Each structure stands twice: as structure tokens, then as C-alpha cells.
Amino acid sequence: xIKNIVYPLYQLGNPQLRIFRPSWFxxxxxxxxxxxxxxxxxxxxxxxxKYDVKNYLEKIYNVPVGVVRTRIQxxxxxxxxxxxxxxxxxxxxxxxxxxxxxxxxxxxxxxxEKDRTLKEGSMEEMQEKFMEDEKxxxxxxxxxxxxxxxxxx
Amino acid sequence: MASxxxxxxxxxxxxxxxxxxRISPAISVQHCAVNLKRCQNNLLSEKSSLIASSWITPISxxxxxxxxxxxxxxxxxxxxFDQPENWGEPNVKSGAPWTAKQLRTKSxxxxxxxxxxxxKERNMLLTLAQEAKRQSLQMPSPERMKKIERxxxxxxxxxxxRETALRLLxxxxxxxxxxxxxxxxxxxEYWYRFKEYTIPWYMNxxxxxxxxxxxxxxxxxxxxxxxxxxxxxxRKVNLKRKTLAKLKERFPQMKLPSS
Numbered sequence: 001x002i003k004n005i006v007y008p009l010y011q012l013g014n015p016q017l018r019i020f021r022p023s024w025f026x027x028x029x030x031x032x033x034x035x036x037x038x039x040x041x042x043x044x045x046x047x048x049x050k051y052d053v054k055n056y057l058e059k060i061y062n063v064p065v066g067v068v069r070t071r072i073q074x075x076x077x078x079x080x081x082x083x084x085x086x087x088x089x090x091x092x093x094x095x096x097x098x099x100x101x102x103x104x105x106x107x108x109x110x111x112x113e114k115d116r117t118l119k120e121g122s123m124e125e126m127q128e129k130f131m132e133d134e135k136x137x138x139x140x141x142x143x144x145x146x147x148x149x150x151x152x153x
Numbered sequence: 154m155a156s157x158x159x160x161x162x163x164x165x166x167x168x169x170x171x172x173x174x175r176i177s178p179a180i181s182v183q184h185c186a187v188n189l190k191r192c193q194n195n196l197l198s199e200k201s202s203l204i205a206s207s208w209i210t211p212i213s214x215x216x217x218x219x220x221x222x223x224x225x226x227x228x229x230x231x232x233x234f235d236q237p238e239n240w241g242e243p244n245v246k247s248g249a250p251w252t253a254k255q256l257r258t259k260s261x262x263x264x265x266x267x268x269x270x271x272x273k274e275r276n277m278l279l280t281l282a283q284e285a286k287r288q289s290l291q292m293p294s295p296e297r298m299k300k301i302e303r304x305x306x307x308x309x310x311x312x313x314x315r316e317t318a319l320r321l322l323x324x325x326x327x328x329x330x331x332x333x334x335x336x337x338x339x340x341x342e343y344w345y346r347f348k349e350y351t352i353p354w355y356m357n358x359x360x361x362x363x364x365x366x367x368x369x370x371x372x373x374x375x376x377x378x379x380x381x382x383x384x385x386x387x388r389k390v391n392l393k394r395k396t397l398a399k400l401k402e403r404f405p406q407m408k409l410p411s412s
Contacts, residue, residue: 002309006330006348006349008349009349009350009351011351020265021265021268021269021309021312022272023305025272025275025276025279026233026276026279027276027279027280027283028230028233028234028276028280028283029280029283029284029287030284030287040230043283060269060272060273061229061230061232061233061273062229063229063230105230108234108240109240110234110235110240110241110281110284111240111241111284111285111288111290112240112241113241114241114242
């Protein structure tokens with residue numbers, strides 16, 4: 001939301017630029033391809049650099065960062081909508097951060113299957129019962145032994 | 154700060170934090186879902202336990218130290234994810250977003266820290282959303298994203314207000330970036346904001362080609378624009394008058410609206 005921020009030009013001998021309240025947001029993503037155990041993959045805004053990512057993680061998250069490599073992923077412009085206009089998927093920058101001090105990181109499973117015991121008389125319980133009844137109604141007669149309706153009798 | 158000794162300073166700081174951020178226990182989170190308005194004053198907009206752990210501030214008593222201390226979070230990359238208890242839950246409870254009125258009561262230090270708290274929460278939500286998209290599942294309680302965004306925008310507005318007020322008092326300038334009213338090629342007058350260059354403007358070859366005046370041949374086009382604007386305005390006024398006349402004809406006892 002901080003748009004049109006102009007930072008002072010840097011020339012040799014100028015003081016180090018310090019950014020307070022950065023408006024950069026990183027997204028940790030699960031790697032598509034197999035990565036080494038110490039590599040963490042992020043999606044970062046396009047105007048962030050490797051040094052920015054390093055300082056960001058070190059200062060805000062207190063994570064020991066070794067090397068950062070970045071690339072820009074092109075979002076396809078090939079898909080077309082119902083008006084035959086090309087729809088652009090936005091481009092994004094990907095950063096591969098290697099952790100220092102021989103730390104490892106594995107992307108955790110954030111959506112584990114939890115068995116939920118539904119409360120008696122609650123909306124969810126009624127909905128579940130209804131869905132089960134519907135499924136039972138759709139099934140064919142078990143006495144036919146798997147024979148389809150196409151065959152008469 | 155009234156007290157001069159470091160101990161006194163620390164105590165006043167603790168008292169200030171106690172009054173400013175009332176960290177209520179996790180039980181009250183349930184009441185939050187019932188009545189959000191009531192919770193606005195008492196609870197932070199984030200999960201209280203997240204705040205409780207990140208507010209573990211080591212305060213040192215060594216000598217005459219300035220009363221400024223930073224949070225040491227020992228969790229690193231874990232902060233990109235929610236607490237493990239909330240993984241797999243279909244709904245995660247969260248409070249109301251910060252309003253500008255509430256934020257204006259906080260000090261600059263507190264706003265600075267709150268910005269980073271909100272930033273980390275936003276990063277966490279972004280990672281959650283992306284992973285949900287990847288697994289083709291629904292993200293639990295997606296309304297949190299908008300709440301955080303609005304809180305951050307309001308925080309930024311409050312900080313900007315304070316900065317402009319300070320700048321006005323100190324220098325008399327209301328804008329931080331210098332600018333000027335200039336006319337562009339199309340006849341429009343606009344606020345041109347100055348840009349920082351390494352060479353002066355009279356040596357800048359590319360800047361010479363930029364025209365801050367309206368050439369003579371643009372005047373007819375400007376006149377046509379003015380005519381169109383006047384015509385549209387006249388049309389609006391006429392439409393209003395005609396509708397009123399029609400209504401008056403249909404309903405003779407009608408009283409004319411105040412607007």
C-alpha cells in the first residue's frame with residue numbers, strides 16, 4: 001500500500017539507505033522441483049533484490065541466511081477468456097534462500113486430515129447425514145450384483 | 154519519561170505496555186466471535202498467544218541504557234506458518250481490524266512494532282493461501298487477509314499524518330517531496346513532483362524534450378473539451394428539471410424535494 005516511494009539516489013560516500021516499515025511481503029512456497037535440504041523457496045515482490053531478501057530475513061525473522069538466488073517467473077499470456085482476449089497471469093520473482101549454519105528446512109504439511117467429532121444437533125452434523133443419505137440413494141440395488149440397469153430385469 | 158534511573162525507566166515502560174496492550178488469555182478469543190465491537194478495545198486483532206510469545210522482550214538493567222529494546226523471536230521460519238494447533242482447522246478465529254482512531258492513541262514506537270507484527274501475520278497468511286491453492290483446498294478464514302491489509306493501510310495513514318504535522322511545525326512545508334504546479338502539452342495543469350537526478354536540469358538532454366507548456370495549436374482542442382463539459386453539465390441540469398416537471402404533472406400535490 002505504500003506506493004510511489006522514492007528513495008534518495010545513491011552516490012559513492014552516501015550514508016547507507018535504511019528502510020523503516022517495509023511494505024514487502026514474502027510468500028514461502030513449496031518447491032515444485034526437488035531442492036537441497038537447506039534451500040527455502042520464496043515468492044518475493046519484483047523490486048526486491050538478493051541483498052534485500054537477505055537483510056529482510058536476517059533482521060525481521062532472525063534467520064541465518066547464506067546465499068540468495070533470484071529469478072523472475074514469467075506468467076503466461078496464452079490463456080483466453082470467453083471474449084477471446086488474452087488473459088495475463090501476473091509475473092513474480094522467486095528467491096531460493098540457502099540457510100547458513102548448516103540448518104535444514106522441510107516444507108510442513110499444513111492441511112493434515114483431522115477426524116472431527118461433530119456436535120449432536122449441530123448444522124454440520126445434519127449436513128453430513130443428509131449427504132450420506134443422498135449418496136446411499138444414488139447407489140444401485142445391491143441385490144443385482146453389479147449388473148447395470150441397461151439389462152432388463 | 155519522568156524517572157531518570159534505568160530501573161524507573163523500565164518500570165514506567167512496563168506500566169505503559171500494560172496499559173497500552175492488554176494481552177487477554179486465549180479464552181476471551183471465543184467471546185470475540187460473539188461481539189467483535191466489544192473486543193476492539195481489549196484485544197489485539199491477532200491471535201493473542203502469537204502476540205504473547207513475540208512480546209517476550211529481554212530488558213536489561215545495565216547502567217543508564219536508553220529505554221529501547223527489540224524483540225528476540227527464537228522461531229525463525231516457523232513464523233511463516235500458523236501455530237501447529239490451527240493446521241487443518243476449517244475456521245480460525247480472529248478479532249476486528251485496527252481502526253485509525255485506535256491507532257492514533259498509540260505511540261510511534263508501538264506503531265513501529267505493530268507494523269512488523271502485522272507484516273509477519275500477513276506473510277503467514279500469504280503462505281497459507283498459496284499452499285491452499287497448491288493443494289486445491291480452501292484457506293481457513295480468508296477474511297483475515299483483508300483485515301490485515303486495512304489495518305496496515307490505516308497505520309500508514311496515521312504515521313503519514315504525524316509526519317506531515319511534524320514537518321509543518323518544523324519547516325512549514327506540508328509535502329515531503331518538493332513539487333510544482335505545471336501545465337502539460339494537453340492543456341492540463343497538474344502537480345509535477347520533482348525527481349532526483351545526478352546532473353542539473355540544463356544539462357539533461359532527455360528532459361529538454363519534455364514540454365511544460367501548451368502549444369498554440371492545442372487551443373481549439375481545449376475549446377472543444379470545454380464545450381463538451383458544459384454540454385454535459387447542462388444536460389444533467391435539464392434532466393433534473395424535466396423529471397421534476399413530469400412528476401409535478403403526474404402528482405400535482407407533490408412537494409418539491411429539498412435537494
